[in-house]
Amino acid sequence: xxxxxxxxxxxxxxxxxxxxxxxxxxxxxxxxxxxxxxxxxxxxxxxxxxxxxxxxxxxxxxxxxxxxxxxxxxxxxxxxxxxxxxxxxxxxxxxxxxxxxxxxxxxxxxxxxxxxxxxxxxxxxxxxxxxxxxxxxxxxxxxxxxxxxxxxxxxxxxxxxxxxxxxxxxxxxxxxxxxxxxxxxxxxxxxxxxxxxxxxxxxxxxxxxxxxxxxxxxxxxxxxxxxxxxxxxxxxxxxxxxxxxxxxxxxxxxxxxxxxxxxxxxxxxxxxxxxxxxxxxxxxxxxxxxxxxxxxxxxxxxxxxxxxxxx
Amino acid sequence: xxxxxxxxxxxxxxxxxxxxxxxxxxxxxxxxxxxxxxxxxxxxxxxxxxxxxxxxxxxxxxxxxxxxxxxxxxxxxxxxxxxxxxxxxxxxxxxxxxxxxxxxxxxxxxxxxxxxxxxxxxxxxxxxxxxxxxxxxxxxxxxxxxxxxxxxxxxxxxxxxxxxxxxxxxxxxxxxxxxxxxxxxxxxxxxxxxxxxxxxxxxxxxxxxxxxxxxxxxxxxxxxxxxxxxxxxxxxxxxxxxxxxxxxxxxxxxxxxxxxxxxxxxxxxxxxxxxxxxxxxxxxxxxxxxxxxxxxxxxxxxxxxxxxxxx
Amino acid sequence: xxxxxxxxxxxxxxxxxxxxxxxxxxxxxxxxxxxxxxxxxxxxxxxxxxxxxxxxxxxxxxxxxxxxxxxxxxxxxxxxxxxxxxxxxxxxxxxxxxxxxxxxxxxxxxxxxxxxxxxxxxxxxxxxxxxxxxxxxxxxxxxxxxxxxxxxxxxxxxxxxxxxxxxxxxxxxxxxxxxxxxxxxxxxxxxxxxxxxxxxxxxxxxxxxxxxxxxxxxxxxxxxxxxxxxxxxxxxxxxxxxxxxxxxxxxxxxxxxxxxxxxxxxxxxxxxxxxxxxxxxxxxxxxxxxxxxxxxxxxxxxxxxxxxxxx
Numbered sequence: 001x002x003x004x005x006x007x008x009x010x011x012x013x014x015x016x017x018x019x020x021x022x023x024x025x026x027x028x029x030x031x032x033x034x035x036x037x038x039x040x041x042x043x044x045x046x047x048x049x050x051x052x053x054x055x056x057x058x059x060x061x062x063x064x065x066x067x068x069x070x071x072x073x074x075x076x077x078x079x080x081x082x083x084x085x086x087x088x089x090x091x092x093x094x095x096x097x098x099x100x101x102x103x104x105x106x107x108x109x110x111x112x113x114x115x116x117x118x119x120x121x122x123x124x125x126x127x128x129x130x131x132x133x134x135x136x137x138x139x140x141x142x143x144x145x146x147x148x149x150x151x152x153x154x155x156x157x158x159x160x161x162x163x164x165x166x167x168x169x170x171x172x173x174x175x176x177x178x179x180x181x182x183x184x185x186x187x188x189x190x191x192x193x194x195x196x197x198x199x200x201x202x203x204x205x206x207x208x209x210x211x212x213x214x215x216x217x218x219x220x221x222x223x224x225x226x227x228x229x230x231x232x233x234x235x236x237x238x239x240x241x242x243x244x245x246x247x248x249x250x251x252x253x254x255x256x257x258x259x260x261x262x263x264x265x266x267x268x269x270x271x272x273x274x275x276x277x278x279x280x281x282x283x284x285x286x287x288x289x290x291x292x293x294x295x296x297x298x299x300x301x302x303x304x305x306x307x308x309x310x311x
Numbered sequence: 312x313x314x315x316x317x318x319x320x321x322x323x324x325x326x327x328x329x330x331x332x333x334x335x336x337x338x339x340x341x342x343x344x345x346x347x348x349x350x351x352x353x354x355x356x357x358x359x360x361x362x363x364x365x366x367x368x369x370x371x372x373x374x375x376x377x378x379x380x381x382x383x384x385x386x387x388x389x390x391x392x393x394x395x396x397x398x399x400x401x402x403x404x405x406x407x408x409x410x411x412x413x414x415x416x417x418x419x420x421x422x423x424x425x426x427x428x429x430x431x432x433x434x435x436x437x438x439x440x441x442x443x444x445x446x447x448x449x450x451x452x453x454x455x456x457x458x459x460x461x462x463x464x465x466x467x468x469x470x471x472x473x474x475x476x477x478x479x480x481x482x483x484x485x486x487x488x489x490x491x492x493x494x495x496x497x498x499x500x501x502x503x504x505x506x507x508x509x510x511x512x513x514x515x516x517x518x519x520x521x522x523x524x525x526x527x528x529x530x531x532x533x534x535x536x537x538x539x540x541x542x543x544x545x546x547x548x549x550x551x552x553x554x555x556x557x558x559x560x561x562x563x564x565x566x567x568x569x570x571x572x573x574x575x576x577x578x579x580x581x582x583x584x585x586x587x588x589x590x591x592x593x594x595x596x597x598x599x600x601x602x603x604x605x606x607x608x609x610x611x612x613x614x615x616x617x618x619x620x621x622x
Numbered sequence: 623x624x625x626x627x628x629x630x631x632x633x634x635x636x637x638x639x640x641x642x643x644x645x646x647x648x649x650x651x652x653x654x655x656x657x658x659x660x661x662x663x664x665x666x667x668x669x670x671x672x673x674x675x676x677x678x679x680x681x682x683x684x685x686x687x688x689x690x691x692x693x694x695x696x697x698x699x700x701x702x703x704x705x706x707x708x709x710x711x712x713x714x715x716x717x718x719x720x721x722x723x724x725x726x727x728x729x730x731x732x733x734x735x736x737x738x739x740x741x742x743x744x745x746x747x748x749x750x751x752x753x754x755x756x757x758x759x760x761x762x763x764x765x766x767x768x769x770x771x772x773x774x775x776x777x778x779x780x781x782x783x784x785x786x787x788x789x790x791x792x793x794x795x796x797x798x799x800x801x802x803x804x805x806x807x808x809x810x811x812x813x814x815x816x817x818x819x820x821x822x823x824x825x826x827x828x829x830x831x832x833x834x835x836x837x838x839x840x841x842x843x844x845x846x847x848x849x850x851x852x853x854x855x856x857x858x859x860x861x862x863x864x865x866x867x868x869x870x871x872x873x874x875x876x877x878x879x880x881x882x883x884x885x886x887x888x889x890x891x892x893x894x895x896x897x898x899x900x901x902x903x904x905x906x907x908x909x910x911x912x913x914x915x916x917x918x919x920x921x922x923x924x925x926x927x928x929x930x931x932x933x
Contacts, residue, residue: 048688050684062414066387066414074691076687080678081680294413369702377725386698390700602720
């Protein structure tokens with residue numbers, strides 16, 4: 001039996017295969033409990049989670065707060081945490097973390113600067129969960145993504161996974177790439193315009209773990225062979241001209257025509273919010289899993305709260 | 312026995328007389344429970360309400376959140392829901408609604424655009440309550456207004472009701488007008504400056520339901536004959552000149568002199584907040600019911616939460 | 623046995639020695655309960671606290687909300703209470719208070735204008751706690767400060783207390799000064815630049831209660847004789863020139879060299895947030911009590927909620 005020996009959840013690399021399996025089995029348990037007898041409805045009764053958001057992210061915050069409340073815990077919350085430092089004209093994150101330690105049993109932190117959650121965790125006597133730190137990581141998103149893939153393909157045999165869109169600046173595809181190395185027989189296809197290619201550090205990491213990868217420009221080139229398409233949004237700001245953008249964007253929209261070419265048992269994922277990279281008409285395709293994926297965020301976050309606070 | 316067969320609360324027109332009576336009897340039950348043995352203090356234990364406010368309205372939000380908590384339910388809340396769409400640079404209300412469906416058991420939505428709550432309700436598997444949608448409706452306000460009138464006049468015989476102030480742009484008087492058609496023997500007097508007259512659609516609706524109405528310019532002309540005065544604020548911006556405003560505003564201030572001319576058993580209502588259209592000295596008049604009316608909002612919202620979530 | 627006969631907590635002067643002792647013993651009880659069997663974990667079950675913040679102060683708000691939740695109570699919260707008056711273009715604090723009375727069992731109010739909490743308390747049928755009102759008071763801060771001093775020096779014999787920094791504009795040192803008069807044998811040293819001297823009204827109050835006080839310019843002059851140093855931040859804006867500021871600020875930084883000269887059983891306090899007036903290296907000094915002091919805020923606020931709502 002694997003024990004959950006993490007004190008904090010800061011980055012994807014913390015999770016090895018055994019701990020991933022433990023988290024995913026716990027998420028299964030949460031899903032069953034919510035659909036069933038609610039034995040866990042008061043499990044975290046009396047515990048307090050502090051939602052410490054230095055920038056607003058209502059969707060992520062709601063997911064964590066719903067998870068905490070579904071387990072009977074309480075929440076104190078701010079999307080205005082930046083006020084800690086502005087009011088003080090310079091209070092350190094360390095001091096803020098120490099103070100919150102007196103008020104809560106766990107901190108969920110969203111910050112605009114990479115590395116913030118790790119710095120808070122160094123000081124904190126209570127668990128810190130990174131809910132996104134700037135250009136850094138968003139590990140609970142990576143966990144729910146991986147959980148969705150494992151759920152669809154329990155055997156995880158010879159899966160071909162396309163990561164599509166803005167791979168250079170997209171925090172989610174970077175975090176997910178780390179987790180994909182924990183599984184055998186995965187092959188990755190990076191599909192992006194040249195200006196949005198996946199960064200070197202991730203490619204090196206994949207090489208180190210002997211995960212085969214290749215790069216493609218055009219989604220239509222690979223659509224037939226893929227088991228899992230992970231779509232992300234391409235932001236206009238990345239391109240030198242609006243014409244470049246229009247040309248590029250068209251290649252990364254998952255049209256019904258492309259979906260029709262997909263394997264029947266393939267799945268379509270997206271971290272959401274989407275804009276036009278997946279048209280609403282695709283929602284009814286059997287491959288569409290992105291709303292289920294978002295829902296899995298609740299189970300994963302309940303699982304992490306359970307594992308971090310159960311003792 | 313009437314059953315509550317509404318899945319959502321979007322507009323006043325949804326409520327027929329039987330359902331109104333059911334809601335009002337349930338509100339009575341809430342009032343008794345709060346004053347008494349609190350048998351319902353844990354009735355919604357384990358349920359989560361999402362307060363999804365696309366624009367701030369602390370008063371309305373507090374009323375709903377207090378109602379949910381008085382019944383033992385939990386709340387996840389944002390006054391920053393606009394961030395859903397801005398962060399995504401265009402996420403649809405449909406997608407946001409689908410996501411929230413995974414986190415909560417009921418949505419209370421305030422939005423700046425008319426029709427938003429109805430669009431969310433089309434998608435939502437969980438109940439949606441419209442807490443005001445721009446120039447559209449604010450049905451829970453109309454319900455608490457109607458509840459206050461019925462409470463004061465249980466027989467509802469031959470009531471003469473003056474709606475006073477900005478009738479053209481005032482959402483509350485429009486929503487209330489729909490509900491007034493459900494009762495017999497009501498006569499409406501619209502009291503407003505010419506630039507703020509009630510719109511044609513409401514007048515047509517009243518005609519269709521054979522509710523007599525007339526228009527007056529000046530509150531002092533009708534003050535003696537009225538059973539219920541519903542005051543609203545006139546905004547300066549409606550007038551062409553500040554002189555026009557000053558002249559008009561004076562005619563729609565409920566001075567102590569006017570109150571002295573009212574029937575003893577008449578009632579004064581106001582959706583609040585008020586500014587100077589009812590001077591504080593009037594608060595001690597026996598006819599003043601506006602704070603009781605605000606308090607009724609709690610009972611009505613508890614009743615709706617109870618009826619929508621009890622199954 | 624002293625009974626707690628305060629209906630509201632508005633200013634330090636309300637607290638006499640007996641009530642202070644009652645509050646502090648109750649805070650002790652809270653500390654024990656949190657560390658022990660949690661008999662009070664559901665004590666305020668079903669009660670609702672309204673956090674009514676007219677300006678953001680996440681730290682103070684979190685402290686109150688954590689206190690309420692540690693006692694099993696619920697919270698409705700806004701840092702946007704100013705919206706009450708802006709939306710209404712002028713709703714009175716009295717009206718807002720009346721409305722909130724219908725939604726909650728206790729109000730915690732932070733306001734930008736001195737006297738606001740007192741005005742709300744005049745109207746309110748439910749308890750109001752002042753969580754800071756502009757240049758006015760912050761009585762719960764003063765209580766937690768006093769509690770920290772009494773905890774460190776239970777005999778309170780011949781204590782010499784230095785209040786250091788911006789004494790003219792600092793709300794906390796003013797509120798604490800009132801409480802210090804309730805104890806025998808205390809001597810106060812005001813340490814500040816001439817532009818930030820303590821105001822006359824406080825000096826007169828101390829004289830009236832025969833509390834000896836003197837003024838010093840330089841912390842290093844008094845560091846050896848002090849039992850308790852209460853540091854506060856000096857804001858640049860108070861000085862006529864940046865050179866004046868630099869010269870002054872250096873005299874009010876508690877360097878490790880100064881700490882080395884302190885009595886071993888002396889204590890260092892700070893209301894936090896700090897900027898550079900206490901360098902982080904001092905945190906490990908045995909005299910440092912400022913994080914414990916912040917933590918005491920939780921016990922004091924739990925005690926006040928308990929005492930105000932227990933009946």
